[in-house]
Amino acid sequence: MPLDPRVRAVTERIRTRSAATRSDYLAACDAAAGKGPQRGQRLSCTNLAHGFAACPSGDKQALRSGPQANIGIVSAYNDMLSAHQPLETYPALIKAAAREVGAVAQFAGGVPAMCDGVTQGQPGMELSLFSRDVIALSTAIALSHDMFDAALCLGVCDKIVPGLLIGALRFGHLPVIFVPAGPMVSGMSNDAKTEVRKRFAQGLVSRDELLEAEAKSYHSPGTCTFYGTANSNQMLMELMGLHLPGSAFVNPGTPLREALTQQAARRVAQITALGDEYTPIGRVVDERTIINGLVGLLATGGSTNHAMHLVAIARAAGVLIDWTDFSELSDVIPLLTRIYPNGKADVNHFHAAGGFGFLVRELISAGLVHDDVLTVAGQGLAHYAEEPWLGDERLGWRPAPATSGDTSVLRGVAEPFAADGGLKLLAGNLGRAVIKTSAVADAHRVVEAPARVFASQEAVIDAFKAGELNRDVIVVVRFQGPRANGMPELHHLTPSLTVLQDKGFKVALVTDGRMSGASGKVPAAIHVSPEAVAGGALARLRDGDVVRLDSNTGTLAALVDAAEWAAREPVRFDSTEGEHGMGRELFAGFRQLAAPAESGGGIFFGGQ
Ligand SMILES: O=C(O)[C@H](O)[C@@H](O)[C@H](O)[C@H](O)COP(=O)(O)O
Numbered sequence: 001m002p003l004d005p006r007v008r009a010v011t012e013r014i015r016t017r018s019a020a021t022r023s024d025y026l027a028a029c030d031a032a033a034g035k036g037p038q039r040g041q042r043l044s045c046t047n048l049a050h051g052f053a054a055c056p057s058g059d060k061q062a063l064r065s066g067p068q069a070n071i072g073i074v075s076a077y078n079d080m081l082s083a084h085q086p087l088e089t090y091p092a093l094i095k096a097a098a099r100e101v102g103a104v105a106q107f108a109g110g111v112p113a114m115c116d117g118v119t120q121g122q123p124g125m126e127l128s129l130f131s132r133d134v135i136a137l138s139t140a141i142a143l144s145h146d147m148f149d150a151a152l153c154l155g156v157c158d159k160i161v162p163g164l165l166i167g168a169l170r171f172g173h174l175p176v177i178f179v180p181a182g183p184m185v186s187g188m189s190n191d192a193k194t195e196v197r198k199r200f201a202q203g204l205v206s207r208d209e210l211l212e213a214e215a216k217s218y219h220s221p222g223t224c225t226f227y228g229t230a231n232s233n234q235m236l237m238e239l240m241g242l243h244l245p246g247s248a249f250v251n252p253g254t255p256l257r258e259a260l261t262q263q264a265a266r267r268v269a270q271i272t273a274l275g276d277e278y279t280p281i282g283r284v285v286d287e288r289t290i291i292n293g294l295v296g297l298l299a300t301g302g303s304t305n306h307a308m309h310l311v312a313i314a315r316a317a318g319v320l321i322d323w324t325d326f327s328e329l330s331d332v333i334p335l336l337t338r339i340y341p342n343g344k345a346d347v348n349h350f351h352a353a354g355g356f357g358f359l360v361r362e363l364i365s366a367g368l369v370h371d372d373v374l375t376v377a378g379q380g381l382a383h384y385a386e387e388p389w390l391g392d393e394r395l396g397w398r399p400a401p402a403t404s405g406d407t408s409v410l411r412g413v414a415e416p417f418a419a420d421g422g423l424k425l426l427a428g429n430l431g432r433a434v435i436k437t438s439a440v441a442d443a444h445r446v447v448e449a450p451a452r453v454f455a456s457q458e459a460v461i462d463a464f465k466a467g468e469l470n471r472d473v474i475v476v477v478r479f480q481g482p483r484a485n486g487m488p489e490l491h492h493l494t495p496s497l498t499v500l501q502d503k504g505f506k507v508a509l510v511t512d513g514r515m516s517g518a519s520g521k522v523p524a525a526i527h528v529s530p531e532a533v534a535g536g537a538l539a540r541l542r543d544g545d546v547v548r549l550d551s552n553t554g555t556l557a558a559l560v561d562a563a564e565w566a567a568r569e570p571v572r573f574d575s576t577e578g579e580h581g582m583g584r585e586l587f588a589g590f591r592q593l594a595a596p597a598e599s600g601g602g603i604f605f606g607g608q
């Protein structure tokens with residue numbers, strides 16, 4: 001099927017916009033590449049000896065004088081993220097698999113990884129967005145040893161895959177494969193967990209009952225099973241051709257997971273400049289690959305955090321995208337999955353119903369993605385319409401199911417859940433914002449109500465508990481942008497706002513902060529730009545102002561007399577509370593450097 005002309009038009013617009021930055025980027029990649037093992041290009045004998053000093057003798061010999069490829073392992077292992085705990089044992093598997101194919105693998109460096117579930121609603125969440133760029137910096141530090149002909153990036157969660165990818169893209173001359181561990185097996189359903197939370201928010205169940213429910217939902221190693229940012233990352237790695245095909249949702253601790261991890265080592269050794277299938281990541285990630293990731297995000301109702309992370313990732317490859325690109329594509333891309341919070345199923349159900357292999361084939365067949373792209377599995381996105389399996393103990397790939405195993409979770413383009421991708425751009429006198437409508441019922445897509453304005457999520461919870469929000473209300477939480485307090489997720493508000501919605505009130509959230517990829521039912525205009533502390537209009541809002549959020553027409557506006565609105569003095573931000581404690585004082589420089597949300601909210605490239 002030829003590429004949809006609307007997808008082509010957005011791609012061409014991005015290609016034209018990015019011509020200069022992409023050309024500079026590719027020139028830098030080419031300049032860094034060399035002939036023969038990378039370690040022989042620039043390192044002195046001293047550098048090299050330091051690099052292999054601690055290696056076992058066989059590896060040392062290979063690195064000292066052999067032509068073997070050297071693979072750098074960059075890992076986000078820690079015990080805090082259930083999704084990353086399984087990564088602890090992967091480096092040994094990788095090193096052994098590399099030796100099998102005459103290569104070497106060295107652990108190049110670890111990167112930090114924040115669990116947004118542990119920090120949700122806590123001061124630590126104010127470091128979360130910035131941790132993405134710390135991870136990018138840490139990835140660069142690991143690979144800057146210049147010992148490597150390829151890299152394996154081990155990570156899954158929210159800011160970690162984006163950070164690893166931003167860092168790896170700055171070594172665009174290297175082939176890079178992303179290695180996940182997969183989701184935990186399904187426990188208490190996300191719906192059931194959410195019901196207990198709502199009852200706790202109303203004081204109807206005890207803290208012990210809440211903890212019991214949470215512990216049954218988050219119960220073992222592996223990624224949480226809702227379709228939040230972590231699992232949206234996994235979708236991106238498939239649609240962008242940076243995983244081995246079908247790696248995303250194979251559970252940890254299974255023979256297939258181990259086989260995929262070992263094969264990633266063999267495959268990345270195969271695609272270095274030392275062989276005849278050189279596949280540098282700088283050539284894999286181009287404007288078409290970014291579009292394919294964006295299409296996947298829209299077709300699956302993925303995390304709103306990628307309205308920022310994908311912008312930052314693209315920029316790291318010299319590709320410039322913005323929210324207009326997101327919104328225009330969203331009008332074209334059908335919603336093909338219903339995974340919590342966009343439905344009741346979890347990622348294990350989605351995988352069993354046909355998973356990304358089925359989804360990719362559907363998107364290719366409808367001409368909604370570029371299938372003529374370079375991937376770590378070889379030329380063509382069609383590789384990702386296959387799924388891995390272990391036949392006779394040998395790893396292979398076979399075509400993904402031709403039909404969905406459960407059309408309540410996964411559908412073909414002929415019968416989508418919705419005609420559009422459910423991520424909308426909102427604009428008006430309050431600024432530009434994004435909203436994920438794929439989890440919002442039609443009845444809640446337009447909310448017009450008086451505003452209650454807050455400067456912290458804690459104040460919202462206090463007002464809710466005091467019964468002050470039991471009415472139609474647009475809850476505004478300002479001074480939550482990257483330059484104010486690091487742009488935390490305000491997902492802690494979800495149970496309270498959902499209770500108000502369930503009571504029949506018209507409720508919406510408007511904030512220059514973020515929401516979790518797991519946030520859902522309550523309409524939320526988020527990432528409002530410019531942010532309040534940087535001259536954004538949210539600083540002019542007052543309690544009682546009527547605000548209209550219309551995700552059908554893409555409007556976000558304060559219905560205040562224009563002259564009065566223009567004459568208002570913006571409220572000043574009181575930064576003292578949030579600048580200290582839990583390491584926040586160390587991130588003052590990040591807050592000063594942070595780019596606007598629409599430019600990814602990061603500290604690199606001067607926000608351009
Ligand atoms: O963007 C995301 O997907 C979230 O940051 C997610 O990683 C975070 O952990 C949520 O807090 C989980 O949801 P609960 O807090 O509802 O468990």
Ligand code: SF4
Binds near residue numbers: 084114223228
């Ligand atoms: S999905 Fe979120 S809560 Fe689960 S391990 Fe990853 S960061 Fe933590």
